[in-house]
Amino acid sequence: MNADQARSVLRTMWRIRAFEERVGRLKRSDEVHGLIHLSIGGEGVAAAVCGQLRDNDVVYSGHRAHGHVLAKGAPMPETMAELMGREGGLCRGMGGSMHLVDVAHGMLGATGVVGGTVPAALGSALAARMRGEDTVSVVFFGDGAVQAGTFAESVNLAALWRLPVVLVCENNGFAEFSPRSAHTPVERVSDLVAPWGIPAATVDGNDAVAVWEEFGRLLAGVRAGEGPALLEALTHRLRGHYEGDPDRYRVAVAAEEWQERDPVLRLERTGLERGWFDADEAKAVREAAHAEVEDAVAWARESPWPTPELASSLVYGS
């Protein structure tokens, strides 16, 4: 990672953090709707992965997708407007938090059905390869999705057809209210794919630099046509499973410890140490992100509500 890259990743991480914190407050005032899953604590993965993708590379996600969408380049006002159910939203208010799509920036799908987008990412990879392009497809999913049938079926097919896809598992150790140990005796997701010859690695997802380096290495192979790869990033979900979750099933990380682990603060510290940016620059990035979020909220609030006519016109293409 060089200084430019570090600045860019830090900027993306602050944009996600500021966005997610604002969304949490908007949920409590009932301005964003439905089941809201925040990615606070996981910003380093979204930023370091998407930061190395091209505009025409494809990304898929699951129910905790806001960060991936922003990191892939979706405009913040339209993303916010979608969460508010406005016509100016990315999906014109039809999808909401769990179903963000922004085709213009290569964000092809998020799903509320766990594991549902893993095969679709293979499909996009297949399409790219059949067209002779060197674009890749990346799918983000949680550790809970690994136990879904689609994961196992997709691992096999991706390897069999040597598809240019990177499987990125954000392992936060929990699926809803259950720890990983309640779902599987396999601790490391990266251990699962060896028989298929899929290169895999586990990184500390709180360390954006490590994610950047490891993902970059895997991505190079995938882009060069060597077939699929899997990256497991160990993260911590700072918030409850969804906004409103009483979160009584785990012990909260102490504030001081979180200061140490927080991926945003950690990249700031690393960047200052290595001279990638100075404290004023870091502060400016943070402030700009917060200002951008306020602008996005203001823009979204001005956006009209979608009409039933619009909704019914979107069911079929012809």
Add this chain to the structure above:
Amino acid sequence: MRTTYAKAVGRALAEAMRADERVLVIGEDVSAGGPFTITSGLVEEFGVDRVRDTPISEAAITGIATGAAQSGLRPVLEIMYIDFLTLALDQLVNTAAKARFMSGGQLSVPMVLRTQGGAGQRAGAQHSQSLESWLCHVPGLKVVMPSRAVDAAGLLAGAIADPDPVVVVENKTLYFRTEEVPDAVAPAPIGRAAVLRPGRDVTVVALSRMVHEALAAADELAREGIEVEVIDPRTLVPLDLDTITDSVARTNHLVVAHEAVGAGGFGAEVAAAAGHAAFDDLDAPVERVAAPFQPIPVSPGLEDAYLPGAADVRAAVLAVLNRSAP
């Protein structure tokens, strides 16, 4: 006693588990109570073997419940949202539903699959659907859809005692309604409708949440001098057609109301069956109340407009009366 639909289901599960040690609860996060607290408290009493958490593996756990049922257990499987039933359908439809038939009667699959559907909570197109009519198309499955706490408990007990696979479709917007429920709920017979309000002018057959909307519409219409009879079939398969046709013989008008989209919906089956059996009694074509044929939008105003409610039932009642031959 005053209680909620959610608590009534939980209590019925506990009672069934106390009465029969073959009964076990299996599903995602069931020991934590699930997202709607239905199964809370069970693990404390019955332990992790009988209140069994599973990974996110709907296909496998449905197959496991099927195999366990045909090997002597009485599993009550929870599929958290009916929307995820898609993942379980192969095991349910191709294995559980047909095991008795294909084995020439050797196998029996006494399993219950509990799930919940319905919109109204801004949960979007993948967490709000009403897919019960799919299940009604599969011989071998029984399908119940309780609208009231007392039936949620009674039908669940009936389903657990049943020798065949029974799908219980609950509704997320009904879970936290408080209702009067007897201290001891008797198992409700599967396949019997309930007349929840007598009336002489129009019969409304409503499912799940729409039962409450139909009752509200009936109250309002009564003030205008129109007496609506509200029937909750409670069981979709097998359907208690007699209760419906007896009613139509008196009212000569039929409206069917559900939250699922109209096309291919269960209302079509009721309309066709009653239209045939009670053709001579009907003074007007059957009216259907259903959601528009589109996925469920997440935006609040759109979802509210999408959802059928009491006003739609009222309009359908007036429409069916207006079309009566003089």
